[in-house]
Amino acid sequence: MERELATLDKGAQCCSWNYCGQRFAVGYADGSVAIHNSDSSISRSSKFMVHADGIMNIIWIPPEFGDAIACICVDGTLSLWEEVGDDAHSVTWKQCKVFERSSPRVLEVQFGLPTRYLKMVAAYSNGHVKIFELLDSLELNKWQLQAEFQNVIDSVSAFGKPICTSASVAWSPRRGEKQQSSFVLGFNxxxxxxxxxxxxKFEDSYQRWLPVAELALPADTDDRVHAVAWAPNIGRPFEVIAVASCKGIAIWHVWLNSDTDGRLSTEKFVLLSGHDSEIWQLEWDVSGMTLASTGGDGMVRLWQSNLNGVWQEQAALDCSGGQP
Structure with a gap:
Protein backbone atom coordinates (compact mmCIF):
# COMPACT_ATOMS: atom_id res chain seq x y z
CA MET A 1 0.00 0.00 0.00
CA GLU A 2 1.43 3.35 -1.02
CA ARG A 3 1.57 6.21 1.46
CA GLU A 4 2.90 9.73 1.30
CA LEU A 5 6.16 10.13 3.22
CA ALA A 6 6.61 13.89 2.96
CA THR A 7 5.39 16.93 1.08
CA LEU A 8 8.18 19.11 -0.26
CA ASP A 9 7.94 22.83 -0.84
CA LYS A 10 7.61 24.20 -4.37
CA GLY A 11 10.91 24.48 -6.22
CA ALA A 12 12.58 21.29 -5.00
CA GLN A 13 15.38 20.34 -7.43
CA CYS A 14 17.36 17.56 -5.76
CA CYS A 15 17.39 15.42 -2.65
CA SER A 16 19.78 13.02 -0.94
CA TRP A 17 19.46 10.49 1.89
CA ASN A 18 22.24 10.24 4.45
CA TYR A 19 24.27 7.05 4.90
CA CYS A 20 21.96 5.39 7.44
CA GLY A 21 18.76 6.45 5.66
CA GLN A 22 17.37 8.34 8.65
CA ARG A 23 17.65 11.87 7.26
CA PHE A 24 17.45 13.46 3.85
CA ALA A 25 18.34 16.87 2.46
CA VAL A 26 16.38 18.74 -0.22
CA GLY A 27 17.85 21.47 -2.42
CA TYR A 28 15.62 24.22 -3.81
CA ALA A 29 15.69 26.56 -6.79
CA ASP A 30 15.96 29.61 -4.50
CA GLY A 31 19.28 28.37 -3.09
CA SER A 32 17.92 26.99 0.19
CA VAL A 33 18.34 23.52 1.71
CA ALA A 34 15.89 21.71 3.98
CA ILE A 35 16.81 18.82 6.28
CA HIS A 36 14.15 16.21 7.06
CA ASN A 37 14.21 13.55 9.77
CA SER A 38 12.77 10.11 9.09
CA ASP A 39 11.14 8.91 12.30
CA SER A 40 7.52 7.90 12.81
CA SER A 41 6.68 10.65 10.32
CA ILE A 42 9.12 12.57 8.14
CA SER A 43 9.43 16.07 9.58
CA ARG A 44 11.51 19.04 8.55
CA SER A 45 14.09 19.92 11.19
CA SER A 46 15.95 22.78 9.48
CA LYS A 47 15.89 25.05 6.46
CA PHE A 48 18.68 27.48 5.61
CA MET A 49 20.02 29.55 2.71
CA VAL A 50 23.12 28.25 0.96
CA HIS A 51 23.52 30.45 -2.11
CA ALA A 52 21.74 32.96 -4.32
CA ASP A 53 21.51 30.38 -7.14
CA GLY A 54 19.62 27.10 -7.07
CA ILE A 55 20.99 23.90 -5.54
CA MET A 56 21.98 21.35 -8.19
CA ASN A 57 23.19 18.49 -5.98
CA ILE A 58 23.64 17.54 -2.32
CA ILE A 59 26.13 14.93 -1.08
CA TRP A 60 26.33 13.76 2.54
CA ILE A 61 29.78 13.59 4.11
CA PRO A 62 30.59 10.18 5.71
CA PRO A 63 28.98 9.96 9.18
CA GLU A 64 32.34 9.62 10.94
CA PHE A 65 32.63 13.39 10.45
CA GLY A 66 29.25 14.32 11.90
CA ASP A 67 26.10 15.50 10.17
CA ALA A 68 27.47 17.47 7.22
CA ILE A 69 26.71 17.98 3.54
CA ALA A 70 28.33 19.31 0.39
CA CYS A 71 26.19 21.54 -1.82
CA ILE A 72 26.78 22.18 -5.52
CA CYS A 73 24.94 25.23 -6.85
CA VAL A 74 23.81 25.95 -10.39
CA ASP A 75 26.71 28.35 -10.92
CA GLY A 76 29.17 25.62 -9.85
CA THR A 77 29.88 26.93 -6.35
CA LEU A 78 30.84 24.15 -3.92
CA SER A 79 30.28 24.65 -0.19
CA LEU A 80 30.33 22.44 2.91
CA TRP A 81 27.84 22.75 5.78
CA GLU A 82 27.64 21.02 9.15
CA GLU A 83 25.01 20.77 11.87
CA VAL A 84 25.97 22.22 15.24
CA GLY A 85 24.14 22.58 18.53
CA ASP A 86 23.93 21.28 22.06
CA ASP A 87 20.60 19.48 21.74
CA ALA A 88 17.85 18.72 19.25
CA HIS A 89 16.11 22.03 20.02
CA SER A 90 19.10 24.30 19.42
CA VAL A 91 20.72 22.82 16.33
CA THR A 92 21.58 24.96 13.34
CA TRP A 93 23.61 24.54 10.17
CA LYS A 94 26.75 26.58 9.62
CA GLN A 95 28.94 27.02 6.57
CA CYS A 96 32.34 25.35 6.99
CA LYS A 97 34.01 25.94 3.67
CA VAL A 98 33.44 27.55 0.27
CA PHE A 99 35.84 26.30 -2.37
CA GLU A 100 37.33 28.79 -4.78
CA ARG A 101 34.89 30.17 -7.32
CA SER A 102 36.38 30.02 -10.81
CA SER A 103 35.33 29.83 -14.43
CA PRO A 104 35.10 26.01 -14.66
CA ARG A 105 32.04 24.95 -12.67
CA VAL A 106 32.01 22.09 -10.19
CA LEU A 107 29.78 19.40 -11.71
CA GLU A 108 30.09 16.59 -9.17
CA VAL A 109 31.80 15.69 -5.91
CA GLN A 110 32.02 12.39 -4.03
CA PHE A 111 33.72 11.37 -0.80
CA GLY A 112 35.87 8.28 -0.47
CA LEU A 113 35.74 5.85 2.45
CA PRO A 114 37.72 7.33 5.34
CA THR A 115 41.16 5.76 5.85
CA ARG A 116 44.01 7.94 7.08
CA TYR A 117 42.51 11.06 5.49
CA LEU A 118 39.07 11.73 4.08
CA LYS A 119 39.36 12.33 0.33
CA MET A 120 36.99 14.21 -1.93
CA VAL A 121 37.07 14.11 -5.72
CA ALA A 122 35.61 17.06 -7.61
CA ALA A 123 34.92 17.02 -11.36
CA TYR A 124 34.81 20.32 -13.27
CA SER A 125 33.17 21.59 -16.44
CA ASN A 126 36.57 21.88 -18.21
CA GLY A 127 37.33 18.16 -17.76
CA HIS A 128 39.66 18.69 -14.82
CA VAL A 129 39.62 16.51 -11.72
CA LYS A 130 40.78 17.70 -8.31
CA ILE A 131 41.45 15.51 -5.27
CA PHE A 132 41.21 17.17 -1.85
CA GLU A 133 42.22 15.73 1.53
CA LEU A 134 40.82 16.69 4.91
CA LEU A 135 43.80 17.44 7.14
CA ASP A 136 41.92 17.53 10.45
CA SER A 137 38.91 15.27 10.93
CA LEU A 138 37.47 17.72 13.47
CA GLU A 139 37.77 20.77 11.20
CA LEU A 140 35.77 20.54 7.99
CA ASN A 141 37.31 23.76 6.70
CA LYS A 142 40.88 22.41 6.54
CA TRP A 143 41.12 20.83 3.10
CA GLN A 144 44.28 20.52 1.02
CA LEU A 145 44.52 20.06 -2.75
CA GLN A 146 46.34 16.74 -3.21
CA ALA A 147 46.23 16.38 -7.01
CA GLU A 148 44.80 17.82 -10.21
CA PHE A 149 44.59 16.10 -13.60
CA GLN A 150 42.25 15.48 -16.55
CA ASN A 151 40.15 12.42 -17.30
CA VAL A 152 42.29 11.22 -20.20
CA ILE A 153 44.83 8.43 -20.57
CA ASP A 154 47.05 10.04 -23.21
CA SER A 155 48.64 13.46 -23.10
CA VAL A 156 46.06 16.25 -23.06
CA SER A 157 48.15 18.27 -25.52
CA ALA A 158 46.60 16.28 -28.37
CA PHE A 159 43.07 17.38 -27.49
CA GLY A 160 41.20 20.65 -27.34
CA LYS A 161 39.38 22.05 -24.33
CA PRO A 162 36.18 20.12 -23.59
CA ILE A 163 32.84 21.56 -22.61
CA CYS A 164 31.41 19.20 -19.99
CA THR A 165 27.76 19.39 -18.98
CA SER A 166 27.82 16.68 -16.30
CA ALA A 167 30.14 14.21 -14.60
CA SER A 168 29.68 10.95 -12.68
CA VAL A 169 31.98 9.64 -9.95
CA ALA A 170 31.95 6.49 -7.80
CA TRP A 171 34.60 5.55 -5.26
CA SER A 172 35.59 1.95 -4.70
CA PRO A 173 33.61 0.66 -1.70
CA ARG A 174 36.45 -1.60 -0.57
CA ARG A 175 37.63 -0.83 2.97
CA GLY A 176 40.97 -1.36 4.67
CA GLU A 177 44.02 0.64 5.72
CA LYS A 178 46.17 -1.08 3.09
CA GLN A 179 43.56 -0.66 0.36
CA GLN A 180 44.74 1.93 -2.15
CA SER A 181 42.19 4.61 -2.97
CA SER A 182 40.50 4.30 -6.35
CA PHE A 183 37.45 5.71 -8.12
CA VAL A 184 35.76 5.59 -11.51
CA LEU A 185 34.91 8.77 -13.43
CA GLY A 186 33.14 9.60 -16.68
CA PHE A 187 32.04 12.86 -18.31
CA ASN A 188 29.26 14.03 -20.58
CA LYS A 201 44.11 4.65 -8.51
CA PHE A 202 46.59 6.27 -6.15
CA GLU A 203 49.95 4.55 -6.53
CA ASP A 204 52.19 4.91 -3.49
CA SER A 205 55.34 4.13 -5.46
CA TYR A 206 54.69 7.08 -7.79
CA GLN A 207 52.83 9.25 -5.25
CA ARG A 208 50.31 10.16 -7.92
CA TRP A 209 46.97 9.16 -9.37
CA LEU A 210 47.19 6.92 -12.44
CA PRO A 211 44.52 5.63 -14.88
CA VAL A 212 44.56 1.84 -14.47
CA ALA A 213 41.55 0.89 -16.64
CA GLU A 214 39.20 2.33 -19.24
CA LEU A 215 35.64 1.01 -19.26
CA ALA A 216 34.97 1.44 -22.95
CA LEU A 217 35.34 -0.70 -26.06
CA PRO A 218 36.71 0.96 -29.21
CA ALA A 219 33.16 1.44 -30.50
CA ASP A 220 32.06 3.04 -27.22
CA THR A 221 34.77 5.64 -26.61
CA ASP A 222 32.60 8.48 -27.93
CA ASP A 223 29.65 7.61 -25.65
CA ARG A 224 28.67 10.31 -23.19
CA VAL A 225 28.50 8.94 -19.66
CA HIS A 226 25.38 9.80 -17.66
CA ALA A 227 25.87 7.78 -14.47
CA VAL A 228 28.26 5.30 -12.83
CA ALA A 229 27.97 3.03 -9.79
CA TRP A 230 30.61 0.77 -8.17
CA ALA A 231 29.05 -2.31 -6.55
CA PRO A 232 29.92 -3.53 -3.05
CA ASN A 233 31.88 -6.77 -3.21
CA ILE A 234 30.85 -9.65 -0.95
CA GLY A 235 33.36 -12.22 -2.18
CA ARG A 236 33.57 -12.02 -5.95
CA PRO A 237 37.05 -12.39 -7.49
CA PHE A 238 36.33 -9.25 -9.53
CA GLU A 239 34.69 -5.85 -9.10
CA VAL A 240 31.40 -4.90 -10.78
CA ILE A 241 30.84 -1.40 -12.12
CA ALA A 242 27.71 -0.13 -13.91
CA VAL A 243 28.06 2.60 -16.55
CA ALA A 244 25.03 4.32 -18.10
CA SER A 245 25.22 5.98 -21.50
CA CYS A 246 22.82 6.63 -24.38
CA LYS A 247 23.21 2.95 -25.37
CA GLY A 248 21.97 1.61 -22.04
CA ILE A 249 23.59 0.30 -18.86
CA ALA A 250 26.87 -1.56 -19.32
CA ILE A 251 27.89 -4.00 -16.56
CA TRP A 252 31.67 -4.25 -16.36
CA HIS A 253 33.81 -6.82 -14.57
CA VAL A 254 37.17 -5.54 -13.35
CA TRP A 255 39.92 -7.82 -12.00
CA LEU A 256 42.11 -6.14 -9.36
CA ASN A 257 45.30 -8.06 -10.19
CA SER A 258 47.09 -5.60 -12.45
CA ASP A 259 49.24 -6.49 -15.45
CA THR A 260 52.95 -5.74 -15.61
CA ASP A 261 52.13 -2.27 -16.94
CA GLY A 262 49.83 -1.60 -13.97
CA ARG A 263 46.61 -1.83 -15.98
CA LEU A 264 43.59 -3.82 -14.77
CA SER A 265 41.83 -6.46 -16.86
CA THR A 266 38.25 -5.54 -17.75
CA GLU A 267 35.29 -7.17 -19.49
CA LYS A 268 32.06 -5.59 -20.69
CA PHE A 269 29.81 -8.35 -19.42
CA VAL A 270 26.35 -7.26 -20.58
CA LEU A 271 24.42 -4.24 -21.87
CA LEU A 272 21.02 -3.66 -20.25
CA SER A 273 18.32 -1.74 -22.10
CA GLY A 274 14.90 -0.66 -20.96
CA HIS A 275 14.81 3.08 -20.34
CA ASP A 276 13.33 5.16 -23.14
CA SER A 277 15.38 8.27 -22.35
CA GLU A 278 18.53 9.44 -20.62
CA ILE A 279 19.47 7.56 -17.46
CA TRP A 280 19.98 9.89 -14.53
CA GLN A 281 21.17 7.74 -11.66
CA LEU A 282 22.40 4.25 -10.74
CA GLU A 283 22.46 2.77 -7.22
CA TRP A 284 23.50 -0.67 -5.91
CA ASP A 285 22.00 -2.32 -2.86
CA VAL A 286 24.30 -3.14 0.08
CA SER A 287 24.92 -6.68 -1.24
CA GLY A 288 26.02 -5.50 -4.67
CA MET A 289 23.54 -7.89 -6.28
CA THR A 290 20.68 -5.55 -7.25
CA LEU A 291 21.04 -2.41 -9.35
CA ALA A 292 18.43 0.37 -9.44
CA SER A 293 18.28 2.82 -12.33
CA THR A 294 16.13 5.87 -12.97
CA GLY A 295 15.85 8.26 -15.88
CA GLY A 296 13.92 10.83 -17.82
CA ASP A 297 11.16 8.36 -18.69
CA GLY A 298 9.96 8.52 -15.08
CA MET A 299 10.72 4.85 -14.45
CA VAL A 300 12.73 3.18 -11.70
CA ARG A 301 13.99 -0.21 -12.86
CA LEU A 302 15.54 -2.94 -10.71
CA TRP A 303 18.08 -5.31 -12.27
CA GLN A 304 19.45 -8.56 -10.85
CA SER A 305 21.84 -11.30 -11.94
CA ASN A 306 20.85 -14.92 -11.35
CA LEU A 307 23.23 -17.69 -10.23
CA ASN A 308 24.22 -18.29 -13.86
CA GLY A 309 25.26 -14.67 -14.30
CA VAL A 310 22.27 -13.76 -16.51
CA TRP A 311 21.01 -10.23 -15.89
CA GLN A 312 17.28 -9.59 -15.95
CA GLU A 313 14.91 -6.75 -15.12
CA GLN A 314 13.15 -7.72 -11.91
CA ALA A 315 10.77 -4.78 -11.49
CA ALA A 316 9.74 -1.52 -13.10
CA LEU A 317 8.14 1.27 -11.06
CA ASP A 318 6.37 4.17 -12.74
CA CYS A 319 7.12 7.34 -10.79
CA SER A 320 5.59 9.72 -13.34
CA GLY A 321 2.02 9.19 -12.17
CA GLY A 322 1.13 6.35 -14.53
CA GLN A 323 0.65 2.67 -13.75
CA PRO A 324 3.67 0.32 -13.54
Missing amino acids: SDLPQFNSCKIW
Whole structure:
Protein backbone atom coordinates (compact mmCIF):
# COMPACT_ATOMS: atom_id res chain seq x y z
CA MET A 1 0.00 0.00 0.00
CA GLU A 2 1.43 3.35 -1.02
CA ARG A 3 1.57 6.21 1.46
CA GLU A 4 2.90 9.73 1.30
CA LEU A 5 6.16 10.13 3.22
CA ALA A 6 6.61 13.89 2.96
CA THR A 7 5.39 16.93 1.08
CA LEU A 8 8.18 19.11 -0.26
CA ASP A 9 7.94 22.83 -0.84
CA LYS A 10 7.61 24.20 -4.37
CA GLY A 11 10.91 24.48 -6.22
CA ALA A 12 12.58 21.29 -5.00
CA GLN A 13 15.38 20.34 -7.43
CA CYS A 14 17.36 17.56 -5.76
CA CYS A 15 17.39 15.42 -2.65
CA SER A 16 19.78 13.02 -0.94
CA TRP A 17 19.46 10.49 1.89
CA ASN A 18 22.24 10.24 4.45
CA TYR A 19 24.27 7.05 4.90
CA CYS A 20 21.96 5.39 7.44
CA GLY A 21 18.76 6.45 5.66
CA GLN A 22 17.37 8.34 8.65
CA ARG A 23 17.65 11.87 7.26
CA PHE A 24 17.45 13.46 3.85
CA ALA A 25 18.34 16.87 2.46
CA VAL A 26 16.38 18.74 -0.22
CA GLY A 27 17.85 21.47 -2.42
CA TYR A 28 15.62 24.22 -3.81
CA ALA A 29 15.69 26.56 -6.79
CA ASP A 30 15.96 29.61 -4.50
CA GLY A 31 19.28 28.37 -3.09
CA SER A 32 17.92 26.99 0.19
CA VAL A 33 18.34 23.52 1.71
CA ALA A 34 15.89 21.71 3.98
CA ILE A 35 16.81 18.82 6.28
CA HIS A 36 14.15 16.21 7.06
CA ASN A 37 14.21 13.55 9.77
CA SER A 38 12.77 10.11 9.09
CA ASP A 39 11.14 8.91 12.30
CA SER A 40 7.52 7.90 12.81
CA SER A 41 6.68 10.65 10.32
CA ILE A 42 9.12 12.57 8.14
CA SER A 43 9.43 16.07 9.58
CA ARG A 44 11.51 19.04 8.55
CA SER A 45 14.09 19.92 11.19
CA SER A 46 15.95 22.78 9.48
CA LYS A 47 15.89 25.05 6.46
CA PHE A 48 18.68 27.48 5.61
CA MET A 49 20.02 29.55 2.71
CA VAL A 50 23.12 28.25 0.96
CA HIS A 51 23.52 30.45 -2.11
CA ALA A 52 21.74 32.96 -4.32
CA ASP A 53 21.51 30.38 -7.14
CA GLY A 54 19.62 27.10 -7.07
CA ILE A 55 20.99 23.90 -5.54
CA MET A 56 21.98 21.35 -8.19
CA ASN A 57 23.19 18.49 -5.98
CA ILE A 58 23.64 17.54 -2.32
CA ILE A 59 26.13 14.93 -1.08
CA TRP A 60 26.33 13.76 2.54
CA ILE A 61 29.78 13.59 4.11
CA PRO A 62 30.59 10.18 5.71
CA PRO A 63 28.98 9.96 9.18
CA GLU A 64 32.34 9.62 10.94
CA PHE A 65 32.63 13.39 10.45
CA GLY A 66 29.25 14.32 11.90
CA ASP A 67 26.10 15.50 10.17
CA ALA A 68 27.47 17.47 7.22
CA ILE A 69 26.71 17.98 3.54
CA ALA A 70 28.33 19.31 0.39
CA CYS A 71 26.19 21.54 -1.82
CA ILE A 72 26.78 22.18 -5.52
CA CYS A 73 24.94 25.23 -6.85
CA VAL A 74 23.81 25.95 -10.39
CA ASP A 75 26.71 28.35 -10.92
CA GLY A 76 29.17 25.62 -9.85
CA THR A 77 29.88 26.93 -6.35
CA LEU A 78 30.84 24.15 -3.92
CA SER A 79 30.28 24.65 -0.19
CA LEU A 80 30.33 22.44 2.91
CA TRP A 81 27.84 22.75 5.78
CA GLU A 82 27.64 21.02 9.15
CA GLU A 83 25.01 20.77 11.87
CA VAL A 84 25.97 22.22 15.24
CA GLY A 85 24.14 22.58 18.53
CA ASP A 86 23.93 21.28 22.06
CA ASP A 87 20.60 19.48 21.74
CA ALA A 88 17.85 18.72 19.25
CA HIS A 89 16.11 22.03 20.02
CA SER A 90 19.10 24.30 19.42
CA VAL A 91 20.72 22.82 16.33
CA THR A 92 21.58 24.96 13.34
CA TRP A 93 23.61 24.54 10.17
CA LYS A 94 26.75 26.58 9.62
CA GLN A 95 28.94 27.02 6.57
CA CYS A 96 32.34 25.35 6.99
CA LYS A 97 34.01 25.94 3.67
CA VAL A 98 33.44 27.55 0.27
CA PHE A 99 35.84 26.30 -2.37
CA GLU A 100 37.33 28.79 -4.78
CA ARG A 101 34.89 30.17 -7.32
CA SER A 102 36.38 30.02 -10.81
CA SER A 103 35.33 29.83 -14.43
CA PRO A 104 35.10 26.01 -14.66
CA ARG A 105 32.04 24.95 -12.67
CA VAL A 106 32.01 22.09 -10.19
CA LEU A 107 29.78 19.40 -11.71
CA GLU A 108 30.09 16.59 -9.17
CA VAL A 109 31.80 15.69 -5.91
CA GLN A 110 32.02 12.39 -4.03
CA PHE A 111 33.72 11.37 -0.80
CA GLY A 112 35.87 8.28 -0.47
CA LEU A 113 35.74 5.85 2.45
CA PRO A 114 37.72 7.33 5.34
CA THR A 115 41.16 5.76 5.85
CA ARG A 116 44.01 7.94 7.08
CA TYR A 117 42.51 11.06 5.49
CA LEU A 118 39.07 11.73 4.08
CA LYS A 119 39.36 12.33 0.33
CA MET A 120 36.99 14.21 -1.93
CA VAL A 121 37.07 14.11 -5.72
CA ALA A 122 35.61 17.06 -7.61
CA ALA A 123 34.92 17.02 -11.36
CA TYR A 124 34.81 20.32 -13.27
CA SER A 125 33.17 21.59 -16.44
CA ASN A 126 36.57 21.88 -18.21
CA GLY A 127 37.33 18.16 -17.76
CA HIS A 128 39.66 18.69 -14.82
CA VAL A 129 39.62 16.51 -11.72
CA LYS A 130 40.78 17.70 -8.31
CA ILE A 131 41.45 15.51 -5.27
CA PHE A 132 41.21 17.17 -1.85
CA GLU A 133 42.22 15.73 1.53
CA LEU A 134 40.82 16.69 4.91
CA LEU A 135 43.80 17.44 7.14
CA ASP A 136 41.92 17.53 10.45
CA SER A 137 38.91 15.27 10.93
CA LEU A 138 37.47 17.72 13.47
CA GLU A 139 37.77 20.77 11.20
CA LEU A 140 35.77 20.54 7.99
CA ASN A 141 37.31 23.76 6.70
CA LYS A 142 40.88 22.41 6.54
CA TRP A 143 41.12 20.83 3.10
CA GLN A 144 44.28 20.52 1.02
CA LEU A 145 44.52 20.06 -2.75
CA GLN A 146 46.34 16.74 -3.21
CA ALA A 147 46.23 16.38 -7.01
CA GLU A 148 44.80 17.82 -10.21
CA PHE A 149 44.59 16.10 -13.60
CA GLN A 150 42.25 15.48 -16.55
CA ASN A 151 40.15 12.42 -17.30
CA VAL A 152 42.29 11.22 -20.20
CA ILE A 153 44.83 8.43 -20.57
CA ASP A 154 47.05 10.04 -23.21
CA SER A 155 48.64 13.46 -23.10
CA VAL A 156 46.06 16.25 -23.06
CA SER A 157 48.15 18.27 -25.52
CA ALA A 158 46.60 16.28 -28.37
CA PHE A 159 43.07 17.38 -27.49
CA GLY A 160 41.20 20.65 -27.34
CA LYS A 161 39.38 22.05 -24.33
CA PRO A 162 36.18 20.12 -23.59
CA ILE A 163 32.84 21.56 -22.61
CA CYS A 164 31.41 19.20 -19.99
CA THR A 165 27.76 19.39 -18.98
CA SER A 166 27.82 16.68 -16.30
CA ALA A 167 30.14 14.21 -14.60
CA SER A 168 29.68 10.95 -12.68
CA VAL A 169 31.98 9.64 -9.95
CA ALA A 170 31.95 6.49 -7.80
CA TRP A 171 34.60 5.55 -5.26
CA SER A 172 35.59 1.95 -4.70
CA PRO A 173 33.61 0.66 -1.70
CA ARG A 174 36.45 -1.60 -0.57
CA ARG A 175 37.63 -0.83 2.97
CA GLY A 176 40.97 -1.36 4.67
CA GLU A 177 44.02 0.64 5.72
CA LYS A 178 46.17 -1.08 3.09
CA GLN A 179 43.56 -0.66 0.36
CA GLN A 180 44.74 1.93 -2.15
CA SER A 181 42.19 4.61 -2.97
CA SER A 182 40.50 4.30 -6.35
CA PHE A 183 37.45 5.71 -8.12
CA VAL A 184 35.76 5.59 -11.51
CA LEU A 185 34.91 8.77 -13.43
CA GLY A 186 33.14 9.60 -16.68
CA PHE A 187 32.04 12.86 -18.31
CA ASN A 188 29.26 14.03 -20.58
CA SER A 189 31.24 16.35 -22.86
CA ASP A 190 31.81 17.33 -26.48
CA LEU A 191 35.20 15.53 -26.61
CA PRO A 192 35.07 11.71 -26.55
CA GLN A 193 38.53 11.34 -24.98
CA PHE A 194 37.18 12.81 -21.72
CA ASN A 195 33.87 10.92 -21.67
CA SER A 196 34.81 7.27 -21.33
CA CYS A 197 34.97 5.96 -17.77
CA LYS A 198 38.46 5.57 -16.34
CA ILE A 199 39.43 3.96 -13.05
CA TRP A 200 41.93 6.15 -11.23
CA LYS A 201 44.11 4.65 -8.51
CA PHE A 202 46.59 6.27 -6.15
CA GLU A 203 49.95 4.55 -6.53
CA ASP A 204 52.19 4.91 -3.49
CA SER A 205 55.34 4.13 -5.46
CA TYR A 206 54.69 7.08 -7.79
CA GLN A 207 52.83 9.25 -5.25
CA ARG A 208 50.31 10.16 -7.92
CA TRP A 209 46.97 9.16 -9.37
CA LEU A 210 47.19 6.92 -12.44
CA PRO A 211 44.52 5.63 -14.88
CA VAL A 212 44.56 1.84 -14.47
CA ALA A 213 41.55 0.89 -16.64
CA GLU A 214 39.20 2.33 -19.24
CA LEU A 215 35.64 1.01 -19.26
CA ALA A 216 34.97 1.44 -22.95
CA LEU A 217 35.34 -0.70 -26.06
CA PRO A 218 36.71 0.96 -29.21
CA ALA A 219 33.16 1.44 -30.50
CA ASP A 220 32.06 3.04 -27.22
CA THR A 221 34.77 5.64 -26.61
CA ASP A 222 32.60 8.48 -27.93
CA ASP A 223 29.65 7.61 -25.65
CA ARG A 224 28.67 10.31 -23.19
CA VAL A 225 28.50 8.94 -19.66
CA HIS A 226 25.38 9.80 -17.66
CA ALA A 227 25.87 7.78 -14.47
CA VAL A 228 28.26 5.30 -12.83
CA ALA A 229 27.97 3.03 -9.79
CA TRP A 230 30.61 0.77 -8.17
CA ALA A 231 29.05 -2.31 -6.55
CA PRO A 232 29.92 -3.53 -3.05
CA ASN A 233 31.88 -6.77 -3.21
CA ILE A 234 30.85 -9.65 -0.95
CA GLY A 235 33.36 -12.22 -2.18
CA ARG A 236 33.57 -12.02 -5.95
CA PRO A 237 37.05 -12.39 -7.49
CA PHE A 238 36.33 -9.25 -9.53
CA GLU A 239 34.69 -5.85 -9.10
CA VAL A 240 31.40 -4.90 -10.78
CA ILE A 241 30.84 -1.40 -12.12
CA ALA A 242 27.71 -0.13 -13.91
CA VAL A 243 28.06 2.60 -16.55
CA ALA A 244 25.03 4.32 -18.10
CA SER A 245 25.22 5.98 -21.50
CA CYS A 246 22.82 6.63 -24.38
CA LYS A 247 23.21 2.95 -25.37
CA GLY A 248 21.97 1.61 -22.04
CA ILE A 249 23.59 0.30 -18.86
CA ALA A 250 26.87 -1.56 -19.32
CA ILE A 251 27.89 -4.00 -16.56
CA TRP A 252 31.67 -4.25 -16.36
CA HIS A 253 33.81 -6.82 -14.57
CA VAL A 254 37.17 -5.54 -13.35
CA TRP A 255 39.92 -7.82 -12.00
CA LEU A 256 42.11 -6.14 -9.36
CA ASN A 257 45.30 -8.06 -10.19
CA SER A 258 47.09 -5.60 -12.45
CA ASP A 259 49.24 -6.49 -15.45
CA THR A 260 52.95 -5.74 -15.61
CA ASP A 261 52.13 -2.27 -16.94
CA GLY A 262 49.83 -1.60 -13.97
CA ARG A 263 46.61 -1.83 -15.98
CA LEU A 264 43.59 -3.82 -14.77
CA SER A 265 41.83 -6.46 -16.86
CA THR A 266 38.25 -5.54 -17.75
CA GLU A 267 35.29 -7.17 -19.49
CA LYS A 268 32.06 -5.59 -20.69
CA PHE A 269 29.81 -8.35 -19.42
CA VAL A 270 26.35 -7.26 -20.58
CA LEU A 271 24.42 -4.24 -21.87
CA LEU A 272 21.02 -3.66 -20.25
CA SER A 273 18.32 -1.74 -22.10
CA GLY A 274 14.90 -0.66 -20.96
CA HIS A 275 14.81 3.08 -20.34
CA ASP A 276 13.33 5.16 -23.14
CA SER A 277 15.38 8.27 -22.35
CA GLU A 278 18.53 9.44 -20.62
CA ILE A 279 19.47 7.56 -17.46
CA TRP A 280 19.98 9.89 -14.53
CA GLN A 281 21.17 7.74 -11.66
CA LEU A 282 22.40 4.25 -10.74
CA GLU A 283 22.46 2.77 -7.22
CA TRP A 284 23.50 -0.67 -5.91
CA ASP A 285 22.00 -2.32 -2.86
CA VAL A 286 24.30 -3.14 0.08
CA SER A 287 24.92 -6.68 -1.24
CA GLY A 288 26.02 -5.50 -4.67
CA MET A 289 23.54 -7.89 -6.28
CA THR A 290 20.68 -5.55 -7.25
CA LEU A 291 21.04 -2.41 -9.35
CA ALA A 292 18.43 0.37 -9.44
CA SER A 293 18.28 2.82 -12.33
CA THR A 294 16.13 5.87 -12.97
CA GLY A 295 15.85 8.26 -15.88
CA GLY A 296 13.92 10.83 -17.82
CA ASP A 297 11.16 8.36 -18.69
CA GLY A 298 9.96 8.52 -15.08
CA MET A 299 10.72 4.85 -14.45
CA VAL A 300 12.73 3.18 -11.70
CA ARG A 301 13.99 -0.21 -12.86
CA LEU A 302 15.54 -2.94 -10.71
CA TRP A 303 18.08 -5.31 -12.27
CA GLN A 304 19.45 -8.56 -10.85
CA SER A 305 21.84 -11.30 -11.94
CA ASN A 306 20.85 -14.92 -11.35
CA LEU A 307 23.23 -17.69 -10.23
CA ASN A 308 24.22 -18.29 -13.86
CA GLY A 309 25.26 -14.67 -14.30
CA VAL A 310 22.27 -13.76 -16.51
CA TRP A 311 21.01 -10.23 -15.89
CA GLN A 312 17.28 -9.59 -15.95
CA GLU A 313 14.91 -6.75 -15.12
CA GLN A 314 13.15 -7.72 -11.91
CA ALA A 315 10.77 -4.78 -11.49
CA ALA A 316 9.74 -1.52 -13.10
CA LEU A 317 8.14 1.27 -11.06
CA ASP A 318 6.37 4.17 -12.74
CA CYS A 319 7.12 7.34 -10.79
CA SER A 320 5.59 9.72 -13.34
CA GLY A 321 2.02 9.19 -12.17
CA GLY A 322 1.13 6.35 -14.53
CA GLN A 323 0.65 2.67 -13.75
CA PRO A 324 3.67 0.32 -13.54
